Amino acid sequence: MTIQEHLGSDGRLLVLTGAGTSAESGIPTYRGMGGLWGQHRFEDLASPEGFARDARLVWRFYSERREGVRACEPNAAHRAIAAIEERLGDRFLLATQNVDGLHQRAGSRRVIELHGSLLRTRCERCDRPAFEDEAFHDAVPRCDCGARLRPDVVWFGEMLDPSTLQAVERFQSAPGRLVFVAVGTSGAVWPAAGFVRSAKARGAVTWLVNVGAADNARAFDHVLDEPAGTALPRLFEVRP
Secondary structure, three states: OOHHHHHOOOOEEEEEEOHHHHHOOOOOOHHHHOHHHHHOOHHHHOOHHHHHHOHHHHHHHHHHHHHHHHOOOOOHHHHHHHHHHHHHHHHEEEEEOOOOOHHHHHOOOOEEEOOEEEEEEEEOOOOOOOEEOOOOOOOOOEOOOOOEEEEEEOOOOOOOOHHHHHHHHHHHHOOOOEEEEEEOOOOOOOOHHHHHHHHHHOOOEEEEEOOOOOOOHHHOOEEEOOOHHHHHHHHHOOOO
16 A cells, blocks of 8 residues: 555644665765774764864864765655655654755755754854755864854753654544555664554554664554665655
8 A cells, every 4th residue: 555545635644764874875874984093982963062172173074974965865755755745735843853854955845853963063052043054174164253063953861842842742532534654763772663553643643664673662563674775765656
Protein backbone atom coordinates (compact mmCIF):
# COMPACT_ATOMS: atom_id res chain seq x y z
CA MET A 1 0.00 0.00 0.00
CA THR A 2 1.34 3.47 -0.87
CA ILE A 3 1.28 6.64 1.14
CA GLN A 4 -1.21 8.18 -1.28
CA GLU A 5 -3.73 5.44 -0.51
CA HIS A 6 -3.43 6.26 3.21
CA LEU A 7 -3.69 10.00 2.59
CA GLY A 8 -6.69 10.03 0.32
CA SER A 9 -7.71 13.42 -1.02
CA ASP A 10 -7.42 15.42 2.20
CA GLY A 11 -4.91 13.67 4.49
CA ARG A 12 -1.78 15.27 5.89
CA LEU A 13 1.77 13.87 5.80
CA LEU A 14 4.36 14.46 8.52
CA VAL A 15 7.87 13.25 7.66
CA LEU A 16 10.73 12.97 10.16
CA THR A 17 14.25 12.48 8.82
CA GLY A 18 17.49 11.54 10.53
CA ALA A 19 21.11 10.89 9.62
CA GLY A 20 20.29 7.82 7.53
CA THR A 21 18.52 10.03 5.00
CA SER A 22 21.75 11.86 4.20
CA ALA A 23 24.03 8.82 4.43
CA GLU A 24 23.44 8.00 0.77
CA SER A 25 24.76 11.47 -0.13
CA GLY A 26 28.07 10.62 1.49
CA ILE A 27 27.76 13.05 4.39
CA PRO A 28 30.78 12.15 6.55
CA THR A 29 30.08 11.05 10.09
CA TYR A 30 32.15 12.32 12.99
CA ARG A 31 34.36 9.21 12.98
CA GLY A 32 34.48 9.26 9.22
CA MET A 33 36.16 12.66 9.32
CA GLY A 34 39.22 10.98 10.86
CA GLY A 35 42.48 12.79 11.49
CA LEU A 36 42.54 15.21 14.40
CA TRP A 37 38.91 14.55 15.31
CA GLY A 38 39.51 10.93 16.24
CA GLN A 39 41.39 12.21 19.31
CA HIS A 40 38.30 13.94 20.71
CA ARG A 41 34.97 12.81 22.05
CA PHE A 42 32.10 14.18 19.99
CA GLU A 43 30.63 15.65 23.18
CA ASP A 44 33.77 17.79 23.57
CA LEU A 45 33.25 19.28 20.12
CA ALA A 46 29.48 19.71 20.29
CA SER A 47 28.61 21.02 23.75
CA PRO A 48 28.59 24.37 25.54
CA GLU A 49 31.35 23.06 27.82
CA GLY A 50 33.54 22.16 24.86
CA PHE A 51 33.00 25.58 23.32
CA ALA A 52 33.90 27.24 26.62
CA ARG A 53 37.14 25.23 26.82
CA ASP A 54 38.34 25.65 23.25
CA ALA A 55 36.08 27.64 20.94
CA ARG A 56 38.69 27.71 18.17
CA LEU A 57 38.87 23.90 18.10
CA VAL A 58 35.07 23.68 17.93
CA TRP A 59 34.95 26.19 15.07
CA ARG A 60 37.61 24.28 13.13
CA PHE A 61 35.56 21.11 13.57
CA TYR A 62 32.35 22.71 12.34
CA SER A 63 34.15 24.47 9.51
CA GLU A 64 35.41 21.10 8.25
CA ARG A 65 31.89 19.71 8.54
CA ARG A 66 30.68 22.61 6.41
CA GLU A 67 33.25 21.79 3.76
CA GLY A 68 32.14 18.15 3.79
CA VAL A 69 28.48 19.09 3.36
CA ARG A 70 29.20 21.47 0.49
CA ALA A 71 30.92 18.63 -1.38
CA CYS A 72 27.77 16.46 -1.21
CA GLU A 73 24.53 16.56 -3.20
CA PRO A 74 20.91 15.66 -2.32
CA ASN A 75 20.04 12.05 -3.05
CA ALA A 76 16.91 10.29 -4.30
CA ALA A 77 15.35 10.34 -0.81
CA HIS A 78 15.71 14.13 -0.51
CA ARG A 79 14.24 14.56 -3.99
CA ALA A 80 11.31 12.23 -3.28
CA ILE A 81 10.44 14.18 -0.13
CA ALA A 82 10.59 17.47 -2.04
CA ALA A 83 8.40 16.02 -4.78
CA ILE A 84 5.63 14.87 -2.46
CA GLU A 85 5.72 18.26 -0.70
CA GLU A 86 5.11 19.90 -4.06
CA ARG A 87 2.12 17.60 -4.57
CA LEU A 88 0.58 18.08 -1.11
CA GLY A 89 1.37 21.73 -0.39
CA ASP A 90 0.18 22.80 3.06
CA ARG A 91 -0.87 19.23 3.84
CA PHE A 92 2.84 18.40 4.23
CA LEU A 93 5.43 19.10 6.92
CA LEU A 94 9.03 17.90 7.20
CA ALA A 95 10.78 17.79 10.58
CA THR A 96 14.47 16.94 10.27
CA GLN A 97 17.14 16.09 12.80
CA ASN A 98 19.78 16.79 10.16
CA VAL A 99 21.75 20.02 10.06
CA ASP A 100 23.21 19.67 6.55
CA GLY A 101 20.69 21.70 4.50
CA LEU A 102 20.32 19.00 1.84
CA HIS A 103 16.52 19.00 2.08
CA GLN A 104 16.40 22.67 1.16
CA ARG A 105 18.86 22.14 -1.68
CA ALA A 106 16.56 19.40 -3.01
CA GLY A 107 13.65 21.85 -3.01
CA SER A 108 11.92 21.30 0.35
CA ARG A 109 10.42 24.47 1.82
CA ARG A 110 8.11 23.38 4.64
CA VAL A 111 11.03 22.31 6.84
CA ILE A 112 11.38 22.34 10.63
CA GLU A 113 15.07 22.02 11.59
CA LEU A 114 14.87 20.42 15.02
CA HIS A 115 18.62 20.57 15.68
CA GLY A 116 19.41 23.81 13.86
CA SER A 117 21.64 24.26 10.83
CA LEU A 118 25.31 23.73 10.22
CA LEU A 119 25.15 26.52 7.65
CA ARG A 120 23.98 29.23 10.05
CA THR A 121 25.77 31.15 12.78
CA ARG A 122 24.42 32.99 15.81
CA CYS A 123 25.66 35.00 18.77
CA GLU A 124 26.15 33.17 22.05
CA ARG A 125 24.87 36.20 24.01
CA CYS A 126 22.70 38.76 22.21
CA ASP A 127 19.38 38.48 20.34
CA ARG A 128 20.86 38.96 16.89
CA PRO A 129 19.00 36.60 14.53
CA ALA A 130 20.92 33.60 13.25
CA PHE A 131 22.32 34.22 9.77
CA GLU A 132 23.47 32.09 6.85
CA ASP A 133 27.17 31.39 7.01
CA GLU A 134 29.16 28.80 5.04
CA ALA A 135 32.59 30.26 5.81
CA PHE A 136 35.55 28.32 7.18
CA HIS A 137 36.44 29.94 10.51
CA ASP A 138 39.98 29.14 11.63
CA ALA A 139 39.69 31.81 14.33
CA VAL A 140 36.69 32.42 16.57
CA PRO A 141 34.39 35.00 14.92
CA ARG A 142 32.91 37.80 16.99
CA CYS A 143 29.50 39.44 17.01
CA ASP A 144 29.07 43.22 16.79
CA CYS A 145 28.21 43.12 20.49
CA GLY A 146 31.67 41.69 21.24
CA ALA A 147 30.55 38.19 22.21
CA ARG A 148 31.64 35.06 20.39
CA LEU A 149 29.67 33.68 17.47
CA ARG A 150 28.82 29.97 17.43
CA PRO A 151 27.29 27.49 14.97
CA ASP A 152 23.48 27.59 15.03
CA VAL A 153 23.11 23.96 16.07
CA VAL A 154 21.69 22.31 19.17
CA TRP A 155 24.54 20.88 21.23
CA PHE A 156 24.60 18.15 23.86
CA GLY A 157 22.95 19.43 27.01
CA GLU A 158 20.92 22.12 25.20
CA MET A 159 17.16 22.25 24.81
CA LEU A 160 15.48 22.31 21.42
CA ASP A 161 13.83 25.58 20.41
CA PRO A 162 10.27 25.21 21.77
CA SER A 163 8.85 26.79 18.62
CA THR A 164 10.05 23.85 16.50
CA LEU A 165 8.23 21.31 18.67
CA GLN A 166 5.16 23.54 18.77
CA ALA A 167 5.07 23.62 14.96
CA VAL A 168 5.12 19.82 14.82
CA GLU A 169 2.45 19.62 17.51
CA ARG A 170 0.16 22.03 15.63
CA PHE A 171 0.51 20.00 12.44
CA GLN A 172 -0.18 16.70 14.21
CA SER A 173 -3.21 18.15 15.99
CA ALA A 174 -4.91 19.67 12.95
CA PRO A 175 -8.24 18.12 11.87
CA GLY A 176 -8.30 15.23 9.41
CA ARG A 177 -6.36 12.07 8.83
CA LEU A 178 -2.62 11.98 9.46
CA VAL A 179 0.18 9.83 8.07
CA PHE A 180 3.58 9.82 9.77
CA VAL A 181 6.77 8.59 8.08
CA ALA A 182 10.15 8.41 9.87
CA VAL A 183 13.16 8.03 7.60
CA GLY A 184 16.72 7.10 8.51
CA THR A 185 16.29 7.59 12.25
CA SER A 186 17.73 5.54 15.10
CA GLY A 187 14.68 6.01 17.28
CA ALA A 188 17.02 6.82 20.17
CA VAL A 189 17.09 10.63 20.14
CA TRP A 190 14.29 12.38 21.99
CA PRO A 191 11.93 14.10 21.65
CA ALA A 192 11.83 13.11 17.96
CA ALA A 193 11.77 9.41 18.88
CA GLY A 194 8.40 10.03 20.52
CA PHE A 195 6.74 11.56 17.44
CA VAL A 196 5.47 8.14 16.38
CA ARG A 197 3.57 7.65 19.62
CA SER A 198 2.01 11.10 19.58
CA ALA A 199 1.03 10.58 15.93
CA LYS A 200 -0.57 7.21 16.71
CA ALA A 201 -2.45 8.77 19.62
CA ARG A 202 -4.11 10.96 17.00
CA GLY A 203 -5.04 7.97 14.85
CA ALA A 204 -2.18 8.28 12.36
CA VAL A 205 -0.93 5.50 10.11
CA THR A 206 2.82 5.24 10.75
CA TRP A 207 5.73 4.07 8.59
CA LEU A 208 9.42 3.60 9.33
CA VAL A 209 11.99 3.53 6.53
CA ASN A 210 15.40 2.61 7.90
CA VAL A 211 18.38 0.35 7.22
CA GLY A 212 18.56 -1.94 10.24
CA ALA A 213 16.55 -1.91 13.43
CA ALA A 214 15.55 1.36 15.07
CA ASP A 215 15.05 1.50 18.83
CA ASN A 216 11.36 2.38 18.43
CA ALA A 217 10.58 0.19 15.41
CA ARG A 218 7.87 -1.76 17.23
CA ALA A 219 5.81 1.42 17.61
CA PHE A 220 5.26 1.67 13.83
CA ASP A 221 2.48 0.10 11.80
CA HIS A 222 4.71 -0.53 8.78
CA VAL A 223 8.50 -0.96 8.60
CA LEU A 224 10.67 -0.97 5.46
CA ASP A 225 14.24 -2.16 6.04
CA GLU A 226 15.90 -0.62 3.01
CA PRO A 227 17.74 2.54 1.94
CA ALA A 228 15.61 5.67 1.85
CA GLY A 229 16.68 6.50 -1.69
CA THR A 230 15.20 3.20 -2.86
CA ALA A 231 12.09 3.07 -0.67
CA LEU A 232 10.76 6.64 -0.74
CA PRO A 233 10.26 7.11 -4.52
CA ARG A 234 8.19 3.94 -4.51
CA LEU A 235 6.33 4.71 -1.29
CA PHE A 236 5.54 8.28 -2.32
CA GLU A 237 4.92 7.34 -5.99
CA VAL A 238 7.35 9.91 -7.35
CA ARG A 239 10.19 9.70 -9.83
CA PRO A 240 13.60 9.08 -8.19
